Amino acid sequence: MNSTDWTIHEMADALRAGRVTSRKLTEDALARIAATDGKLHAWLTVANDFALAQADAADMRLAAGDATPLTGVPLAIKDNFNVTGLPARAASKILGNYVAPYESTATARLRAAGAVLVGKTNHDEFAMGSSGEYSAFGPTHNPWNLDYSPGGSSSGSAAAVAARHVPGALGTDTGGSIRQPASHSGIVGIKPTYGRISRYGIFAFASSLDQVGPFARTTRDAALLLQTMAGVDPRDATSAPVPVPDYLAACARGPQGLRIGVPKEYFVEGISPDVAAAVRGALAKLEGAGAKIVEISLPHTEYCVAAYYIIAPAEASSNLARYDGVRYGYRSRDVRDLSDMYTRSRLEGFGPEVTRRILIGTFALSSGYYDAYYGKAQKARTLIRRDFLDAFRTVDVICAPTAPETAIKLGERVDDPLAMYVSDILTISVNLAGLPGLVLPCGKDRGGLPIGLQIIGPAFGEERVFQTAAAYENARGFDWTWPEVRP
Amino acid sequence: MKLVIDRRLVLHVAALARLQVKEEDLDRLTRQMSEILGYVDKLEELDLANVEPTSHALELLGALQADAVQAGLAPEALFDNAPDATPPFVRVPKVVEGGGDA
Numbered sequence: 350m351n352s353t354d355w356t357i358h359e360m361a362d363a364l365r366a367g368r369v370t371s372r373k374l375t376e377d378a379l380a381r382i383a384a385t386d387g388k389l390h391a392w393l394t395v396a397n398d399f400a401l402a403q404a405d406a407a408d409m410r411l412a413a414g415d416a417t418p419l420t421g422v423p424l425a426i427k428d429n430f431n432v433t434g435l436p437a438r439a440a441s442k443i444l445g446n447y448v449a450p451y452e453s454t455a456t457a458r459l460r461a462a463g464a465v466l467v468g469k470t471n472h473d474e475f476a477m478g479s480s481g482e483y484s485a486f487g488p489t490h491n492p493w494n495l496d497y498s499p500g501g502s503s504s505g506s507a508a509a510v511a512a513r514h515v516p517g518a519l520g521t522d523t524g525g526s527i528r529q530p531a532s533h534s535g536i537v538g539i540k541p542t543y544g545r546i547s548r549y550g551i552f553a554f555a556s557s558l559d560q561v562g563p564f565a566r567t568t569r570d571a572a573l574l575l576q577t578m579a580g581v582d583p584r585d586a587t588s589a590p591v592p593v594p595d596y597l598a599a600c601a602r603g604p605q606g607l608r609i610g611v612p613k614e615y616f617v618e619g620i621s622p623d624v625a626a627a628v629r630g631a632l633a634k635l636e637g638a639g640a641k642i643v644e645i646s647l648p649h650t651e652y653c654v655a656a657y658y659i660i661a662p663a664e665a666s667s668n669l670a671r672y673d674g675v676r677y678g679y680r681s682r683d684v685r686d687l688s689d690m691y692t693r694s695r696l697e698g699f700g701p702e703v704t705r706r707i708l709i710g711t712f713a714l715s716s717g718y719y720d721a722y723y724g725k726a727q728k729a730r731t732l733i734r735r736d737f738l739d740a741f742r743t744v745d746v747i748c749a750p751t752a753p754e755t756a757i758k759l760g761e762r763v764d765d766p767l768a769m770y771v772s773d774i775l776t777i778s779v780n781l782a783g784l785p786g787l788v789l790p791c792g793k794d795r796g797g798l799p800i801g802l803q804i805i806g807p808a809f810g811e812e813r814v815f816q817t818a819a820a821y822e823n824a825r826g827f828d829w830t831w832p833e834v835r836p
Numbered sequence: 837m838k839l840v841i842d843r844r845l846v847l848h849v850a851a852l853a854r855l856q857v858k859e860e861d862l863d864r865l866t867r868q869m870s871e872i873l874g875y876v877d878k879l880e881e882l883d884l885a886n887v888e889p890t891s892h893a894l895e896l897l898g899a900l901q902a903d904a905v906q907a908g909l910a911p912e913a914l915f916d917n918a919p920d921a922t923p924p925f926v927r928v929p930k931v932v933e934g935g936g937d938a
Contacts (some may be wrong), residue, residue: 355887396869419871445919450913450916451909542894544894545890557891557892601913651878655876655879658876666853673854674919675919676917676918677919679919685929686930687929690929694855695854695855696856701861705865706857708849708850708853708855708869709869711852712851718839722873726937728888728889732887733891743856766871766872767868767872767875770875770876779892780891782893782894783892783893783894808893
């Protein structure tokens with residue numbers, strides 16, 4: 350028996366039927382991580398004792414008949430979440446030896462449901478990056494081909510799920526950091542509507558764009574994880590007081606009558622032919638299953654990258670002002686005075702991409718440049734958002750590629766920040782508009798690297814997104830397989 | 837805008853952000869900022885005269901908390917993460933030079 354091959358739902362069934370214990374599932378996960386993570390570097394912290402203690406508690410809960418479908422299921426958490434008692438460093442040196450003294454709401458809800466948190470995963474420092482290579486602790490490798498990036502910023506969570514270390518994981522998505530690695534790693538990932546999941550206890554990057562979301566290997570597993578975490582939280586004033594519908598029920602609805610919009614702007618310029626063909630193929634399957642495909646226009650698509658790479662750095666420069674070496678995190682030694690301590694701690698603690706974004710953001714907010722840069726970007730954001738509002742007057746969901754190309758080779762783009770930014774063009778619009786977006790595998794390129802279909806819904810329209818994704822999964826017509834990582 | 841990003845401007849912005857930039861990184865950062873902000877000039881093509889800015893994507897009523905006393909973190913737990921502390925104080929280097937008469 351190799352329990353690491355199971356989905357969350359398969360684990361839940363086996364646990365409830367008494368065919369396996371959470372301790373066994375957790376030991377299997379830990380063994381697989383120990384055997385293969387030397388090749389992947391998906392994890393920054395593997396918390397063996399912490400995980401096994403949760404597993405034993407889950408087994409008692411199962412025995413007492415007090416279990417939820419997540420009770421006893423091992424999961425991975427991105428390092429930019431606070432999980433009480435575990436290191437939390439946002440993959441940055443500036444956090445030093447920080448150990449979380451409190452719990453994020455998202456992980457608290459998973460733990461309350463009985464999930465077993467195995468540890469913390471690697472990602473681009475402060476979630477700023479698209480390949481995982483800006484982690485202060487070294488890059489994660491793609492389980493499909495170790496020479497490639499698994500995507501980013503949530504590189505480790507995506508790789509850990511694709512490599513079957515765990516059946517589910519948490520990430521954050523500010524400009525595509527869940528959807529793009531889900532696409533490049535051949536798994537399912539969803540960024541929910543802004544406000545759907547509390548942001549309390551995650552390291553803030555860009556507060557008007559950041560959103561928590563799950564990775565899994567099936568749409569139904571992702572729906573279960575979202576269901577568990579969603580809903581208003583008094584500790585996050587931007588969490589939405591909107592009822593949480595039944596996402597698993599939505600997965601069973603079928604595609605008949607769904608109107609799917611396909612934005613013509615998402616298929617132009619620089620899209621790899623393999624990616625375009627796989628996405629067109631997926632749309633044909635959905636059409637064959639009863640959905641209606643409609644071409645639509647999102648006319649301001651070409652301005653998304655420019656608007657985003659002012660707004661996100663501006664918010665980041667403000668959020669990251671708190672890292673000054675005073676009360677927690679890294680502090681430079683041998684400094685002249687307080688001011689010198691601030692600047693040296695920040696110089697030595699922040700990596701190159703975080704430094705760039707702080708500089709860009711500070712510039713965009715600085716006296717004399719604010720209106721010309723930040724003000725303009727915020728107005729462009731209004732136009733980008735309106736494009737989606739207009740589109741959703743005529744369609745239920747929008748389907749598109751996730752990224753112009755499949756995974757990139759490690760090292761290929763790390764010194765070319767602008768090229769890295771431009772590759773985010775198909776995901777960042779969704780963050781600017783605050784919408785839900787789900788990605789699931791729809792094929793591979795000629796080199797065998799996965800391609801993901803992106804399904805975008807209206808605000809709080811996750812049900813339609815899950816409905817479409819599950820319908821495609823059923824109609825896909827091939828069994829998705831998982832990469833083997835040799836120890 | 838046709839703004840020229842030079843070393844002086846990068847150093848000015850770095851000072852605002854309380855970031856020290858190493859001399860050997862300055863030319864690279866200047867070039868990269870110049871490329872990125874040059875790309876952003878694309879927004880100039882848009883007519884934004886009558887467009888309202890968006891600071892948040894969704895018009896939501898904030899989830900306000902009841903104005904009631906709640907348990908928080910124990911203060912001791914916070915000092916565990918401090919680089920240099922003698923609870924209830926955090927120690928930092930000298931704030932101002934000199935001393936004596938103020």
